Amino acid sequence: MSVNGTEMALLQRFGQLNIRKKSPKSRIPLFKLPQLVLLECIENLDVLEILIFSLLSKRAKSTVKLIRWNPLDLRLKFEDDTHICLKFPSDPSREWVVDYDKESSYPYFQSTLKGPNVSRHLVLKDNGNAMGEIKQMIEHICEVFRSSICGIDIFEESLIEWVINLQSTIQYVSINDDIIISVQTLNRIFKNLKVTEFFRLGSIKTDQKFEITEPIPSRLVTIYKSYWFTLPAILNGRIWIIKYDDEYNSSEYPYFQSKLTGPKVVHYLLLKDDVGAIEDSKQMTEHICKVFHSPITDIQIGEESVIEWVVKFQPTIRCLLIPESVVISVETLDRILKNIKIKEFLMLGSVAKDKNIQIVEPIPPHSIIVCDSHWITLPSILNGTNSTIRLFGSKLTPMDINTILKEWQMGSKLRNLQYLEIDAVTLEDPHSFADETFQGLNVTRSRDNDGRPTTV
């Protein structure tokens, strides 16, 4: 499709010819602002909002192109569905995702949290031609943000020719099983697509007998059913092949093992899990910290007793995770809050319910997830400086939540808060609970968390 054709298709999609005629209360003629002011306004938008804005008209697109954006890391991923994932290399904790959904009837936003990382999704309707639209959207993003594709999952044959024509050098390429059905296509890829970092090649569906003797220039290569890949291809290249094997069964300890997940390789040293594995792991950690002059950055607690060791060994830590399966006592909770300084992220599982406890002091880490948060009170939240709060099993009343929302909206408290999620336990009628919670607030009712910004 020509560039103009692509543009027109995208513009049609955003309803240029079907504008609602209702007049919102506040409007501003953006294009009548001086150009530098106009550009500064656009720079304050979120990546997905910039994307939407750039699709509104040719003039909007050319305006966005005037801004010098930091290049985006763009990946086309295929998991259950297809996603276009965008990140700034300088801030990997935030991700913007363009999704296509057959169910949705209009573009809407959705935010999800994975630990301390935020993903903001723009969900567009899949009109049955998602593949064509994804290609157009990627071309549009590359042009507007002056970025290139960083990685691509090839899950349909048509993507091969498209990517070769669009961008012949890519860092990461993964081709799914049975996408390549001829030797000609395989040769075309090797000759025309330069994969610099990681190349994953699924099985090839062809009856032809063939051999490849030329090296593959990528740094890391994984090939499935690689009968066609010959010794000269390996010897003439600079590649590092790690073959997947079945689970290594060894009675001999210790032993080494390497695993490849996407472009990442992880080397394992496996030690025998004797009765004292927890004690051994503490000693090993202390040894590693000493030898490499490195602190522990993140720790996931598998047993309550480890907390006491953390308090003594390293009371300042970046992330502390206590999974739901580890039920800690009230005393341990108190010890964590008073004696461990957690800088970034705290995830707390369950606290034993044998004693009544209420915490009124703020919980300091930037991001907190508390699975069984019956002990967290209103003052603890209001006086905090957290940026992400996720409470499950909360006993906060609708009045408490209403106060939190109002204070957050006014901005005098909770000034750092970017994301709040409260899963409250109630015996009340859900409607009256919701009414009381949102009393006096201007609530926008929409799908999921449609439209809520996740950044300040």
Add this chain to the structure above:
Amino acid sequence: MSSTEQGTSSAAPAEPTTAPESAAAPEVPESFYYVHGKDKVVHKVSAGALQHSALIHGMISNLGYTEEQAKANPFPFENIDGDILQMVVDWCNQHKGKPTPPEDTNLPKQKEKLFDLVLAVNYLEIKELLTYCCKQVAMMVKGKSPEEIREIWMIPTDAEDEAAEKEAKKRAGKEAAGETAAAAGDAK
């Protein structure tokens, strides 16, 4: 906050009331200047407050006006509505001698006036206030759908842009033809 009263023109400004002094009195008496907008209402503003505006600061830095001269020669900003200038003056007074915090709660919130405020602030070159105003403009479309963004920011469609461009070309052509005819008439 400075109070104001109706003036008639720059030649005869009425006596305005003064802005409140800061708690700590400066050792050197502070100099004041006078500005008015389209409505001719004269605002008395201290030189310290006016430092926020690069435009006015540049104008006054080499004047060396006495109090009487300053009063007799208020700076006219005929392109700025009186209520907008009042907002700007209030903001400059509130932030005299101190940096603007990232979230400034003292700033005007009226979205209806935002467009005029942005133009005025840009003209007066008040960088910090302009940054805040631009954030406010961006906030108007936070989380909105494409159609809503188009409405709020009044983005024309391509067809509307093309029609406007044609119209502008047509008008320019007519004007050029008119000028040529007038020039020919003069020559005769």
